[in-house]
Structures are given as C-alpha cells and as structure tokens.
Amino acid sequence: MSCQQHSLKTWNTFSLEACANKISMAESAEALCQFWQQSTDQNEPVLLLGEGSNVLFLDDFSGQVIINRIKSIRVSETTDAWSLHVGAGENWHQLVETSLEQGLSGLENLALIPGCAGSAPIQNIGAYGVELDRVCEYVDIVSLADGVQQRLTAAQCQFGYRDSIFKYQYRDGYAIIAVGLRLAKIWQPVLSYGDLRNLDPLTVTPREVFNAVCQMRRSKLPDPKMTGNAGSFFKNPLVSAEVAAKLQAEYPHIPQYPQINGDVNVKLAAGWLIDQCDLKGFHIGGAAVHAQQALVLINANEATGQDIVNLARSVRQRVAEKFNVWLEPEVRFIAAQGETDAVEVIA
Template structure:
C-alpha cells in the first residue's frame, strides 16, 4: 500500500490502497469509480487518521490563461495549480483581487470546495464558473457561480456533489476597478486612499507568517476549526461576560465568532497532548510536533470541542478534512 504521509501536510503515517496522479482531465474518464476514492491536491487541508481503503487521486493538472474583457479579467486556472503562485502570477500582471488570499496553502481546485477566505475576502465572490467531471453522469460539466452554492467555508462540492464531482478547472472574474478590502484587524492600519494591492499582499504575508507555522518546518494543516456562526441573542449574552470577544455580523440573526479566540480563552493555547499541540502563536492551529499519532489528534480535537462547549456553549467544527478508512469523517467531542 502506498504511503500518504508525505502527501498531507499534517504528516501522520498512513497508507492508501492505490495512488493515482492526474495530469490531464481526460484520464478521469478511464477510472473505475465504483470503488472508494479520495480526491486531493497538495494535502494542506487533509489529515489521514487511518489507512484509506480506497484510491487517492492526486490532482496535478497545470495551466493558466488570462483573457482581457472591457471591465474585467477572466482567468482560467487548472485545478492542480498552486493557489499562492496563482496569486503572485496575477499580481505581477496587474490583476488584483486575490491579495487578501495570499499564502493560503493548497491548489486552485481545492479553493471552491472550501470557498477559501481570509481577511474579509472569499474566493467564491470571484468565481464565474467551475468545470469538473461528474462521476454519476460520466461526463464533464460546467457549473455557474450560483450553482456552486457558496457560503462561509461551504459549497455544493461539500454536500450535494460530494464524492461525485472532481474539479478540473476554475474560471475567475476579477474587476479591473480594484477596491481594497481593509476591514479586517491589522489591515485597518493601511490607508485605503493610497494603498496598493502589492502593499495589501505584503501585509497579509507578514500577518500570516507571524501567526502560522510553515508546514515544511512544523507539520500542520493551517486553521483547523471553522469560525462558528451562532445566534445573535447568544452573542449578546456572551458579550456581557466577555466584552472584548471578537464578533462579526453575518446577518440580522447570526454572528460569526473567532474560533481561535474561543480556544485561547479556554486556556488551551500551547496545550499539548502527546505529540500534538495547539500552536503557541495561534490557537486556531494544531501542529504535529514530529511523533504525533492519529489517536492523539482525535483526542485533541474532541478535547478542544468539549472545553469550548463547556465554557461558551458554542460548538466547534473542524474545517480540515479528516480521512478515515472509508473516507471523510466529522469528529465531535462529548457535549456535557
């Protein structure tokens, strides 16, 4: 069985029944999808906690094409392209909009699945369409933005099309009239009247590098938990106890809280369980200190969920895709 330890950035030891690298979309038509398979890019949002009993498909297609329209840029990018390198490539060409999403690990194909976002920007707002292979139809399909059902860290690819749609290409639409998005934390220090996209890019890099460890130096999967969205009444109650609690209005009835803040306030920043630890610079990140095990990681996830629930009555969900023998699983700690 091939090892997948080097294929996911959390680097837990695990294997799969078979490993196939996809360098051209057409090769998807030749595969047997009657058996379990798991599709991945660079493994930065995946953790294997058991040997996977199916085939791992590693998407490694390449290619970027830019088309100029009157008011927008159209950017076609293959699913296997590295996300951060695409951001750099477009910035160098004077095509702006992705600077807030700099240094997010992973591939272009993974971006719509999670609807990756950072510092006030979500990728879904710039996606015009997504192309992919529909396994159930055995044909290639193109979905318009509305069909992708983008929401906070959500998309149709995680629900109705889960395990039946393999993204092969994404078409982005970026307006030529650039507007900086500076409403998040440290970015507010930049002057919106004179700031450049390059300066926003540089600031985002600086912020991320100060908080997030390089997986090549310390194994991790980036932000491990979603920022929970809760009812606004509960938020008002919590603010009476914790007036400094970060909160971001979603709509009239819902507010987003900062998972990292909740974990830190629960006293878990720097907490260690065997070889797994809550990163000492950013409580939203879990790290494998070198000899961590899947059992320790599962215990850590559930411990964090339980402690945060007990303290705040808020349920945390892990954002990272956790893969067991039969595929994706959602872990949840005991609520008591």
C-alpha cells in the first residue's frame, strides 16, 4: 500500500512538522525492495522507519519514507528455552506484553520502550539493567537492491552500548525484516536498577517486574502522545578511569557505572550532568529540556527541528564547560537527503 499523505508529523514522536515526497507501508520484504527500487530508479533518497521514536527531522525529507510493517510472531520451544521469530514491524511493547501473557519471561525490563521490534537491534535498546543483546539470537536482513536475505547471529551484530553493526556496515541498502529472540525457561530477574531493587528476588514474578518498570517509566518520562520527544536525547558518556577519578574528586556525588567485560571505561549519567548545569526547563524557541527529566528534550511548543538542534548544541556546550565531557546524541538526525552526522550538526 502506498499513501499520498506526505506529512511526517504522526511518524515522528517529536511531532515535528516535516514532509516527505512519499510515504509507503511495506508489509513484506518484497514490498520493501519494490519501494526501494522505485526510489532508486527516480534517483531519490529512501528512509526506513519503524515508529519514528528515535529520529529528529532537520528538514523536509526529499524522498520516500518506507514504514516497515512486516508482522508475525512465531513461537517454538526447546527443553530449556522459548524461541520467538518476530517480524520487524511488530510493536515492541506489545511483544513484551503478549509474551508475558503467554508465560514467556525475559523481556519485562524492556517494557514500554516505543518503536518496532525490528528497530530494537539497531541501537541495542536497553533499560533497567537489560539490553536487547541479552535475549537476541539473530537478526534477519534483506539487501534492498537484490532481495537477498541473510541471517546475522548475535555475535555478528556486534552489539554494544546503544550500538550495533546496523549503524555502520548494514546501515544503507539493507533493512531488518525479523528478529530472533531466545527466552530461557529458567527465569533470572534483573533487579539492579531503580525501584526494582525494592523487589524480593526470591518471590518476585515477571509480571511484578513488568508492572514496576511501567510504573517507573510512566512517572518519569513524558508520553510522546502528549509531549513530543524521542526519549533520552544523549547517550550516557563513557570516559576513561582517569577522567572518572578526577570528576569524582571534584563532584563526590557524581553517579558512575564501571563497565563489565574488561572495559576499563566508566559510564556517566548524561541526565545528571545536564541537571547539574541547572538546565531543567531551559528552552530555545519551541524546544525545551524536560522539567523533570533532564536527559529528555521536548517539543514544548511547535518546535522546529532547528529549535531542537539549537537546544541540543547549547546543552552540550554547557555540560562541556562545566565537566569537560562532550555528550553525543542517541537520536538519529535526518536531513533532506538522509541521515547526517548528529555530532557534526550540534558541534
């Protein structure tokens, strides 16, 4: 199906007014390839979207936006695990909820993250101590030029903190069409973050973790349906142990998260750094730093993409002046011809 409503306002959770030449819905890998071919023949750019919850439109998009709506969830089991083969266009939160209703646990910490299942591997979505790579077994992709499909194992996806191979080698000319998840039948709760620490590890159920995560997210994060935003605007910065020690000496309460897997770097909380610069509520044009959650930039009043960029630049500058740490956006910046380097734009 192809539609001629060109506004992207409902296709980006910032609710920015932007347009595309064309918006198409793809319900199969074949449709993705056909739409891609049309645009290639006309020499126009293509942008793949799931639910637009991690993009910032800097401008109108001068090409075709293809919305991935490949659906299907297939469940199979072995003695020790459930395997889920999930179409890329499935809504992530609904998947979490449905699997829980069917007695399959392991996704509950990732409840209420907006977007599609097929977008989840791209930045290795994470929340409350769990990242997608904990449960991801494989990702299926299609080469848009020739329709050839390929399965990448989790190791081949090169997952990292908000990172994967889909931001580099498989960014252009490929689409994710399905994700394979493996949920162990012996459930191990992850209760290391926030209010989850108050739950009793001996008696807690997956449903209780799910409810606690939903409750925390609803109380802390603005709902994009009410206030345009794309969640955490910046990544939590990783700094060397030496820099972390210096910051700790100067700011004894600074939150620091040492990394596992032999990584000597230390993760800082970007929201805390922004908050220490007294930036909650700070606004430029129609864009503002959320009054309760400093890491979230919002469309407070008919913001333009440029308002958000100006605000992000200012926030980044202020944090660097105070802490000598440069924040990098987590959100993907989309210019008229396609994705552009977000750090360069706000430098």
